[in-house]
Amino acid sequence: MKTRQRLDYRNKLILAPMVRVGTLPMRLLALEMGADIVYTEELVDLKLLRSIRRPNPALGTVDFVDPSDGTIVFRTCAQETSRLVLQMGTSDARRALAVGMLLQRDISGLDINMGCPKEFSIKGGMGAALLADPDKAANILRTLCSGLDIPVTCKIRILPDVERTIDLVQKLAATGIAAIGIHARTRDERPQHPAHPEVLRAVAQAVDIPIIANGGSKNMHCYEDLRKFQLECGADSVMVARAAQINVSIFRPEGLLPMDELIKKYLRLCVDYDNAPHNAKYCVQSILREMQETPRGKRFLQCQTLQQICEIWELGEYCRRKQRELRTMGNSGRAEVKP
Ligand code: FNR
Known part of the structure; x- marks a missing residue:
C-alpha cells in the first residue's frame, strides 16, 4: 500500500456517518466547508464483500460495484482519500477483515457501527447489538487492528449508567483502536431526548484514546456551537450529523452559507x-x-x-x-x- 500519513483523530471536526446523506458529493462539500474528516454512510459488510473495485476514469473516481445489478455500492475519489473514514456494519470479525483488506487502499480509516438501534442492524447482530456483547465487539476490533494498515475506530452509544459506559470504552480501547466515537444518548433514546455531555466528559477523563463527541445537533446552529459541545464534553473531537444534514456549512468558521x-x-x-x-x-x-x-x-x-x-x-x-x-x-x- 502507498504510504499515507496516518489519520489523527485529535481536535477534528467530523461529518458523522449518515445513511443516504454521506455519499461522495456531500462528503466533498463537507470538506470544502471545513470538516477535517468525513465518514461514509454505514455500508454493510456482505454488500461490500461481494462488490468489485472498478476505477472510473471518466469521473476520476473509484467505484465499488455490485456485480449482480451494476449498482454502485460506494464511490470515492482521490480528493477525499486522506480524510475519509468508511463506516461498516458487521457482526463478524473475519468478514469485517476481508472487507477492510479490500478497501484499505481507498480510505484512511475504518469505523465499525456499534450504535445503530434499527431492527435491521440488531437482527443481524450489528450496530447496537454489539453493545450488549462487548467480547464480540472487542474481537472484531482486535482482528481489524492487527490485520489492517489503517486506523480502526468504532462508534457507540452510551449505556444507561456512567460506570458501565467507562468499562465498555476501556475494554474497546484496549483492542488498539485509534479513537472512539460516542453518541451521547443510550440505545433507547431518540433525537428529541437531550444528550448527556456529562457522561462523555466522565469517559474522556477515564481513557487515553481520543474521544469523538456526537449527539449535540439539537443545540448546534453555527460553528461556535460545535466547539461549545466539544468543550462541554471535554472531548478531543466533535462529530456532527443532523445539523450538517440541514446545513453542511456549519463546519465553516466564517459562518453559514445562504x-x-x-x-x-x-x-x-x-x-x-x-x-x-x-x-x-x-x-x-x-x-x-x-x-x-x-x-x-x-x-x-x-x-x-x-x-x-x-x-x-x-x-x-x-x-x-x-x-x-x-x-x-x-x-x-x-x-x-x-x-
Ligand atoms: C444517522 N446516524 C447514523 N449513525 C451511524 O453510526 N451510521 C449511520 O449510517 C447513520 N445514519 C444516519 C442517517 C441520518 C439521516 C441521521 C440523521 C443520522 C446517526 C448519526 O450519525 C448521529 O449519531 C446522530 O444523529 C446524533 O448526532 P447529531 O444528529 O446530534 O449530530
Whole structure:
C-alpha cells in the first residue's frame, strides 16, 4: 500500500456517518466547508464483500460495484482519500477483515457501527447489538487492528449508567483502536431526548484514546456551537450529523452559507460525480425543509432527474454540458444508492 500519513483523530471536526446523506458529493462539500474528516454512510459488510473495485476514469473516481445489478455500492475519489473514514456494519470479525483488506487502499480509516438501534442492524447482530456483547465487539476490533494498515475506530452509544459506559470504552480501547466515537444518548433514546455531555466528559477523563463527541445537533446552529459541545464534553473531537444534514456549512468558521448558494455547490458536485438523482433529491430536501412548501419547493418535489433539479437552481446548462461530456468519455456507471 502507498504510504499515507496516518489519520489523527485529535481536535477534528467530523461529518458523522449518515445513511443516504454521506455519499461522495456531500462528503466533498463537507470538506470544502471545513470538516477535517468525513465518514461514509454505514455500508454493510456482505454488500461490500461481494462488490468489485472498478476505477472510473471518466469521473476520476473509484467505484465499488455490485456485480449482480451494476449498482454502485460506494464511490470515492482521490480528493477525499486522506480524510475519509468508511463506516461498516458487521457482526463478524473475519468478514469485517476481508472487507477492510479490500478497501484499505481507498480510505484512511475504518469505523465499525456499534450504535445503530434499527431492527435491521440488531437482527443481524450489528450496530447496537454489539453493545450488549462487548467480547464480540472487542474481537472484531482486535482482528481489524492487527490485520489492517489503517486506523480502526468504532462508534457507540452510551449505556444507561456512567460506570458501565467507562468499562465498555476501556475494554474497546484496549483492542488498539485509534479513537472512539460516542453518541451521547443510550440505545433507547431518540433525537428529541437531550444528550448527556456529562457522561462523555466522565469517559474522556477515564481513557487515553481520543474521544469523538456526537449527539449535540439539537443545540448546534453555527460553528461556535460545535466547539461549545466539544468543550462541554471535554472531548478531543466533535462529530456532527443532523445539523450538517440541514446545513453542511456549519463546519465553516466564517459562518453559514445562504441556502441557495449551498444547494448550488452541492448540485454541482452531484453533476460532477454523476450522483443518483433520488439521492441528490433526498439531500436537497433535507436542506430545504419547510421551504418545500413554497411554489419553487413544490416544483422541486416533482423533479425526477438531476437535470430537472439543476434547472431550478439555474444549473441546467452546466448539467447538460457535463452529462454530454461524460457520455462521450464513456462513464461506466451511475452512483446508485439503494434505499
Ligand atoms: C444517522 N446516524 C447514523 N449513525 C451511524 O453510526 N451510521 C449511520 O449510517 C447513520 N445514519 C444516519 C442517517 C441520518 C439521516 C441521521 C440523521 C443520522 C446517526 C448519526 O450519525 C448521529 O449519531 C446522530 O444523529 C446524533 O448526532 P447529531 O444528529 O446530534 O449530530
